[in-house]
Amino acid sequence: MKLSGWGQYPITHSESWVVHSKRKVSELLAEAKTNHLIPRGLGRSYGDSALASHVLQTQHLNHFVEFDPVNGEITCAAGVSFAELLEIFVPRGWFLPVTPGTKFVSVGGAIASDVHGKNHHLDGCFSQHVSAIRLALASGEVIVCSPTEHSELFHATCGGMGLTGIILQATFRLLPIESAIIEERSYKTKNLAETLELFAEHETCTYSVAWIDCLSTGTKLGRSLLMLGEHATQGELEAHKNSKLNVPLNMPNMLLNRYSIQAFNTLYYHKQTQSHAQREVHYEPYFYPLDGIQNWNRLYGKNGFTQYQFVLPKEAGLEGMTRILQEIAKSKRGSFLAVLKAFGPANENYLSFPIEGYTLALDFKIDAALFPFLDELDRIVLDYGGRLYLTKDARMSEATFKQSYPLWETFQEIRSRYGADKVFNSLQSQRLGL
Amino acid sequence: MKNILVIGATSAIAEQTIRLYAKQNTNLHLLGRSEDKLQTIAKDAQIRGAESASYQVLDVNDFEQHAKVLESAFAKLGTVDLVLIAHGSLPDQQACEKNVSTTLRELNTNAISGISMLTLIANQLEMQGCGTIAVITSVAGDRGRQSNYVYGAAKGMLSIFLQGLRNRLYSRGVHVLDIKPGFVDTPMTAEFKKGALWAKPQTIAQHIVKAVERRKNTLYTPWFWCIIMLIIRNIPEFVFKKLKL
Numbered sequence: 247m248k249l250s251g252w253g254q255y256p257i258t259h260s261e262s263w264v265v266h267s268k269r270k271v272s273e274l275l276a277e278a279k280t281n282h283l284i285p286r287g288l289g290r291s292y293g294d295s296a297l298a299s300h301v302l303q304t305q306h307l308n309h310f311v312e313f314d315p316v317n318g319e320i321t322c323a324a325g326v327s328f329a330e331l332l333e334i335f336v337p338r339g340w341f342l343p344v345t346p347g348t349k350f351v352s353v354g355g356a357i358a359s360d361v362h363g364k365n366h367h368l369d370g371c372f373s374q375h376v377s378a379i380r381l382a383l384a385s386g387e388v389i390v391c392s393p394t395e396h397s398e399l400f401h402a403t404c405g406g407m408g409l410t411g412i413i414l415q416a417t418f419r420l421l422p423i424e425s426a427i428i429e430e431r432s433y434k435t436k437n438l439a440e441t442l443e444l445f446a447e448h449e450t451c452t453y454s455v456a457w458i459d460c461l462s463t464g465t466k467l468g469r470s471l472l473m474l475g476e477h478a479t480q481g482e483l484e485a486h487k488n489s490k491l492n493v494p495l496n497m498p499n500m501l502l503n504r505y506s507i508q509a510f511n512t513l514y515y516h517k518q519t520q521s522h523a524q525r526e527v528h529y530e531p532y533f534y535p536l537d538g539i540q541n542w543n544r545l546y547g548k549n550g551f552t553q554y555q556f557v558l559p560k561e562a563g564l565e566g567m568t569r570i571l572q573e574i575a576k577s578k579r580g581s582f583l584a585v586l587k588a589f590g591p592a593n594e595n596y597l598s599f600p601i602e603g604y605t606l607a608l609d610f611k612i613d614a615a616l617f618p619f620l621d622e623l624d625r626i627v628l629d630y631g632g633r634l635y636l637t638k639d640a641r642m643s644e645a646t647f648k649q650s651y652p653l654w655e656t657f658q659e660i661r662s663r664y665g666a667d668k669v670f671n672s673l674q675s676q677r678l679g680l
Numbered sequence: 681m682k683n684i685l686v687i688g689a690t691s692a693i694a695e696q697t698i699r700l701y702a703k704q705n706t707n708l709h710l711l712g713r714s715e716d717k718l719q720t721i722a723k724d725a726q727i728r729g730a731e732s733a734s735y736q737v738l739d740v741n742d743f744e745q746h747a748k749v750l751e752s753a754f755a756k757l758g759t760v761d762l763v764l765i766a767h768g769s770l771p772d773q774q775a776c777e778k779n780v781s782t783t784l785r786e787l788n789t790n791a792i793s794g795i796s797m798l799t800l801i802a803n804q805l806e807m808q809g810c811g812t813i814a815v816i817t818s819v820a821g822d823r824g825r826q827s828n829y830v831y832g833a834a835k836g837m838l839s840i841f842l843q844g845l846r847n848r849l850y851s852r853g854v855h856v857l858d859i860k861p862g863f864v865d866t867p868m869t870a871e872f873k874k875g876a877l878w879a880k881p882q883t884i885a886q887h888i889v890k891a892v893e894r895r896k897n898t899l900y901t902p903w904f905w906c907i908i909m910l911i912i913r914n915i916p917e918f919v920f921k922k923l924k925l
Contacts, residue, residue, distance in 0.1 A: 264870065266692075266867050267716075267717070269716075309720050309721070309723070309724040310723070310724045310727035311720075311723060311724075311727075312723075312727070313727045334703075334727075334728055334729070
């Protein structure tokens with residue numbers, strides 16, 4: 247069947263294996279004669295990381311196994327989605343310890359991508375809340391790895407893009423909450439320097455993120471809306487409702503063009519008139535604004551899009567970010583939503599994306615001139631010691647990857663120790679020389 | 681709905697229906713063939729919010745076990761508000777044509793086993809004077825077609841049995857729901873190529889919960905099967921026999 251990531255680029259033909267039990271995974275692996283197999287959860291990684299000639303779909307591995315209502319520790323199968331976790335546990339006063347910008351990710355995918363959220367500066371990545379993973383190795387044998395048991399395999403699997411085995415089950419801690427409401431404070435900033443200063447000033451805030459007008463130039467370069475959030479202590483514990491809005495078909499390629507994006511960015515920046523505002527919002531629009539429109543990726547048209555997400559080390563922050571924003575403004579390639587976030591310290595995982603510094607994510611519609619332009623941005627990112635997020639990537643070169651992820655050799659060595667390199671490979675891992 | 685008995689609890693549609701009822705703080709008792717799967721589903725239901733979820737292994741074709749297993753289920757649940765019968769298999773039609781025992785086995789699995797248990801369940805619910813019996817049959821039971829008439833005949837038999845039961849139990853306060861799904865994407869139909877008419881078990885489960893609540897008699901799910909089957913039932917036989925369906 248035809249398969250692609252969320253960005254609808256690239257598209258490939260895959261043989262898809264749908265499994266309904268953990269035992270079946272082991273059986274399939276024991277018999278499998280392919281060296282090009284990758285697990286796939288809900289298909290929300292943007293590029294080619296969940297694409298291969300054979301894809302093992304985990305969405306039906308979706309049982310809850312154990313829950314401790316005292317400390318919030320949950321054990322569930324890898325295909326359970328964040329949406330489902332929220333639906334069931336928010337009414338009981340629990341929230342995800344870390345969540346990305348969509349709730350339509352599976353637990354297995356969240357670990358393989360080692361996702362981060364708006365609280366990374368305080369709470370790190372998702373894997374830092376995971377205490378154990380049950381993993382099916384290339385042979386079909388199932389082992390449990392954790393920060394203390396098979397710890398190297400654990401650190402390779404977290405952020406390992408599915409390249410070490412099939413995550414069957416995980417144990418992690420939920421976060422106690424008293425309300426489903428987020429108290430949001432937002433600040434309108436005039437330029438990038440002011441935005442970064444505000445991030446530093448509010449580093450004790452639980453959640454922080456900035457939407458940045460990536461088409462503004464000159465003294466307004468990097469003007470943003472910085473949004474801070476805290477879990478409210480008052481209010482109902484009501485889970486989200488599923489959205490009915492849907493983009494049924496791919497939109498014409500011209501829909502998102504320079505002018506529509508510029509208009510959107512300007513309007514978005516000016517939607518807040520005061521420099522400082524405060525409101526109470528439900529967690530759904532706060533964390534998952536785009537989940538409100540199902541299949542929003544189709545807005546970019548059938549040629550697809552890519553999300554360019556990079557991180558620059560803290561010391562390179564203002565200078566590096568300014569240079570990149572200048573390049574983007576000059577190219578006139580706006581991004582519908584550009585999101586800026588301050589990261590806390592990196593964790594021990596070999597391929598996890600975050601390092602202490604600033605990350606910016608931009609969506610670009612794919613056309614013939616895009617990739618050469620992104621290659622130029624790659625060079626600037628590398629110059630400043632930064633790197634790109636594998637979960638969003640569909641095109642970086644092997645050299646760029648190997649230079650910016652210095653622990654790739656350790657990762658590869660662990661992979662081969664467990665025989666994973668002979669079985670688990672994706673289009674991305676091949677492109678990156680893993 | 682408070683106390684629910686599910687037979688064939690490991691089937692995909694049953695499992696999704698169990699998940700919906702689990703959220704409503706119900707007491708569930710699950711019957712099925714695989715102990716492993718029953719255990720997984722029962723634990724899952726508890727975490728999703730079921731007040732209690734117990735299970736017992738039952739091979740529906742082991743007819744002698746029916747009375748004993750149902751008795752202990754009724755003892756466990758007390759007053760039963762809902763019995764959902766969801767077990768079934770999809771026969772290989774060609775294998776059935778070649779082999780009588782295969783055909784008979786499929787008829788047992790898809791019709792006779794259900795009828796055997798329904799007889800016992802009906803008496804129990806009649807005695808308590810309330811409750812709902814919901815049984816998953818199939819649109820295939822509406823008319824015999826060359827591609828799967830063994831399955832169709834079994835499901836059709838079950839449907840007619842249910843009609844009679846509904847008629848008998850109406851005055852006793854017991855409701856009978858016949859659930860007729862169309863194509864559903866489950867492990868049972870894993871081999872089929874899926875198209876626009878296929879539905880997810882989650883969707884079917886939502887429809888079942890709603891139909892039980894509204895005391896519907898027959899549920900075609902998704903709804904468009906009601907129209908498709910209306911047409912199929914009304915094609916004159918002299919035309920129908922020439923079709924390749």
